Amino acid sequence: MKRWGLPARLDDLKRQQLYRTRQVVSSPQGARVVIDGESFNNFSSNDYLGLANHPEVIVAFQKAASEYGVGSGSAHLICGHSSEHHALEEELAEFTGRERALVFSTGYMANMGVISALVTKGDEILQDKLNHASLIDGARLSGAGLKRYSHNDLERLQQLLHQSSSEKKLIITDGVFSMDGDEADVKRLASLAAEHGAALMVDDAHGVGVLGETGAGLLETYGLTQQQVPILMATLGKGLGTAGAFVAGSEALIETLIQRARTYVFTTAMPPAIMAATRVSLKLCQQESWRREKLESLVSRFRQGAHQLGLNLMPSQTPIQPVVLGSNEAVVSAASFLKAKGFLVGAIRHPTVAKSSERLRITLSATHTESQVDSLLAALDGAMRD
Ligand SMILES: Cc1ncc(COP(=O)(O)O)c(C=O)c1O
Structure with a gap:
């Protein structure tokens, strides 16, 4: 070298x-x-x-490690999908008011996997310029056309949607912007998406835990349903204090990701103890x-x-x-x-x-x-x- x-x-x-x-x-x-x-x-x-070092979260982690051991042993589709992964997914779906949820090993992988599973060459992605790097990289990996609008400039987004001739259009935004701390106008984004037949994906890594009455994030604050925001992604390593990420949405979305998201299929599942710890931190987040x-x-x-x-x-x-x-x-x-x-x-x-x-x-x-x-x-x- x-x-x-x-x-x-x-x-x-x-x-x-x-x-x-x-x-x-x-x-x-x-x-x-x-x-x-x-x-x-x-x-x-x-x-x-403040859940990363919470005593109840630690005990859940220790208990699950004694029960399941440390490593998950393989990818989810082989023999790595434990009952702790499964239970957490069901609880996350209920938490976010979505049909189903799917756990990924990191937020970076979730974004890369979701975007490249859903769109490809000939499709169009429209993203806020301040979106997280993993959303930009996921868009590049997918091969779809990528247009970036200035931060929160929804007039510009509207123009881009008007100009687009792609049949499949995907609007992607951070919920809470990671370096600025401000919020996307998700309500208006959902209306624009509906008006133009586009799908909307919100990465609420910094909203989940922090915003909404039960901590379910920015979409909870505005009462936005699965129909209005069909793709919700969030991480577990921030507000929830553990590690990993999840995507929540329809049955068809989650089944598609299980079949097609390469960062889900071709990687070892997270240790079950992380899932068990997250189930407790999720409860604390909702109750406290x-x-x-x-x-x-x-x-x-x-x-x-x-x-x-x-x-x-x-x-x-x-x-x-x-x-x-x-x-x-x-x-x-x-x-x-x-x-x-x-x-x-x-x-x-x-x-x-x-x-x-x-x-x-x-x-x-x-x-x-x-x-x-x-x-x-x-x-x-x-x-x-x-
Ligand atoms: C908005 C946003 N999305 C995704 C990620 C990536 O998540 P992870 O750290 O779990 O890979 C981050 C930060 O890490 C983030 O700030």
């Missing part, structure tokens, strides 16, 4: 402040995490409800609405405080609260300042977000205290003055 010039390419990334490194965590996820022996206030995780209420109040507290400090907030009402700083250098320097003060926040750079919109991605969790939020605000004030 000598001629590939890898070291020079890596140096280039370093020069542009785009080099990514991993931090080795030696504690459970939570409002505080330990990295290199040092404890930090964690404002960078997607464990929004105080977690969503607490999150909501922490979000308002943070936004109010940040507004008073004159921080450049985005119009997000969700636990994803970006502070735009506008350059790679500025976010890297602010994130290191905050780390030195004991706060962990995401430094999101180009190309994950557009140039000049580089940002700190601050995420709140139901396990944060008000005083943690207040001290983060004080540290942010310091970072801006630094």
